[in-house]
Amino acid sequence: MRAAALILLTVACGPKAVAPPVQVAEPPAPRPAGPAQVTCADAAVLLRGTVEDRVAGTQKEQLITRSCVDDKWPAAVLACVGGQAQAGTCLDQLAEGQRDAYGRRLATWLDAHPNESLDRAQTGWEPPPPPRLYTCHDGLGDPALYAPEVTLTGADRDFVVGMRKAAIFSQCTVNAWEQDALRCLQDPAAVQPCRGKLSPASHQALADELARVDAQATKTFEARKKPANLDCKKVVLAHYADAAWVGKLTDYKPADRAKAIADSRAAMTKACVDEKWDELARACVVGLGGAQPACFAASGRSAARWSFPALEVSFHTGIAECDVMLGHLHAMSTCDKAPQQMRDSYQQSTVQLVEAYRTMTPDVKANAHVQCKAIEDALQQAARTLGCAL
Numbered sequence: 001m002r003a004a005a006l007i008l009l010t011v012a013c014g015p016k017a018v019a020p021p022v023q024v025a026e027p028p029a030p031r032p033a034g035p036a037q038v039t040c041a042d043a044a045v046l047l048r049g050t051v052e053d054r055v056a057g058t059q060k061e062q063l064i065t066r067s068c069v070d071d072k073w074p075a076a077v078l079a080c081v082g083g084q085a086q087a088g089t090c091l092d093q094l095a096e097g098q099r100d101a102y103g104r105r106l107a108t109w110l111d112a113h114p115n116e117s118l119d120r121a122q123t124g125w126e127p128p129p130p131p132r133l134y135t136c137h138d139g140l141g142d143p144a145l146y147a148p149e150v151t152l153t154g155a156d157r158d159f160v161v162g163m164r165k166a167a168i169f170s171q172c173t174v175n176a177w178e179q180d181a182l183r184c185l186q187d188p189a190a191v192q193p194c195r196g197k198l199s200p201a202s203h204q205a206l207a208d209e210l211a212r213v214d215a216q217a218t219k220t221f222e223a224r225k226k227p228a229n230l231d232c233k234k235v236v237l238a239h240y241a242d243a244a245w246v247g248k249l250t251d252y253k254p255a256d257r258a259k260a261i262a263d264s265r266a267a268m269t270k271a272c273v274d275e276k277w278d279e280l281a282r283a284c285v286v287g288l289g290g291a292q293p294a295c296f297a298a299s300g301r302s303a304a305r306w307s308f309p310a311l312e313v314s315f316h317t318g319i320a321e322c323d324v325m326l327g328h329l330h331a332m333s334t335c336d337k338a339p340q341q342m343r344d345s346y347q348q349s350t351v352q353l354v355e356a357y358r359t360m361t362p363d364v365k366a367n368a369h370v371q372c373k374a375i376e377d378a379l380q381q382a383a384r385t386l387g388c389a390l
Helices: 002-013 040-047 054-070 075-082 087-093 096-112 154-175 179-184 191-195 200-224 232-239 254-274 279-287 293-298 320-333 340-359 368-386
Strands: none
Touching: 040 054, 040 075, 040 087, 054 096, 075 087, 087 096, 154 200, 154 279, 154 293, 179 191, 200 279, 200 293, 232 254, 232 279, 279 293, 320 340, 320 368
16 A cells, blocks of 8 residues: 555656647748839829929829829839839820820820920820921822813823913912812812812912913914914014013113023024924914913923023123023033933022022122032032033
8 A cells, every 4th residue: 555655656746747849830931022003193203204394394293193093094004104214105005095085185284385395205195296288289189170171182181281280280379279178189089079178269260260271272272273383483483572572671781682682582492493392382382472381381391481581591690600500500401311300400490590699689699609609510510420511
């Protein structure tokens, strides 16, 4: 019994059992911090770009913010804006309606601040280019289709169309045809509907001019029936008749005036023969009693060349370099080795320069020789390249 008690005491008072250690879980590793989400207000600051006026800058930021919020720009777009130095291209990701709304807001802002500008790379939008402004040089439709339509064929048709083309162009420039009409006339076949877009005054003036040109064509065809009257000498006498010189060159000395008249007639006769003026061109001059602009326009020639005196005769400017240059410029306009477009350009330049030198002020005239020498050098180079004789 005592032994049993000792055993119990030993068991009860013996070394205590050691509890297993408690396993404590380690805290999770912190996640790396990502970039802060870009807000619409942030995007507005980044997209505002350079603005000179402080108030304008604030208004621009506000409208960008409203556009972003109202149109619910996607988070991907905002993230792109926050990650680009010039974030404007990020807005290409917007839907078409979102871009349009944004553009309208910026256009209104720009109208209110005309001294400011918009850079697409910064702002993501730039004003659209202004609508194209058409001029009379851009095309005025098919002259044959203007009522009454031309029903002739062959050379007769070409001649009348040439006369009409010059007359229509003149009407367009003189009466400043409306943009709606000019834009419409880019379709050569839509002449009649486009004509209806002209103002009543322009419409009536055009109708009167076409009637006049068609009457001139009728006289030309009548004159052609008498070929004996169409040789070059008679053509020149029809244009440079004595009566045509009345009131002209009144500041010339009598001998100089007589020489200018004779030289003009000689120059026109030579041109008619050398350039082989066609029958209709000669009939037009004779039939109309003088070289009306329409006669030369119909055959692609310049009526200004046959002014009073003839252009070749009026080259004398009193500036040696300019007289030489104008003579060579005219020579280039008749060189058959030059392309027709280039020859036409030389002819037009000759007319323009002669008129300019006639009216230049003394201070401009004093330095004109420098300009003339520069043009002369260019002409010499062109003549060598093309093989034209000067």
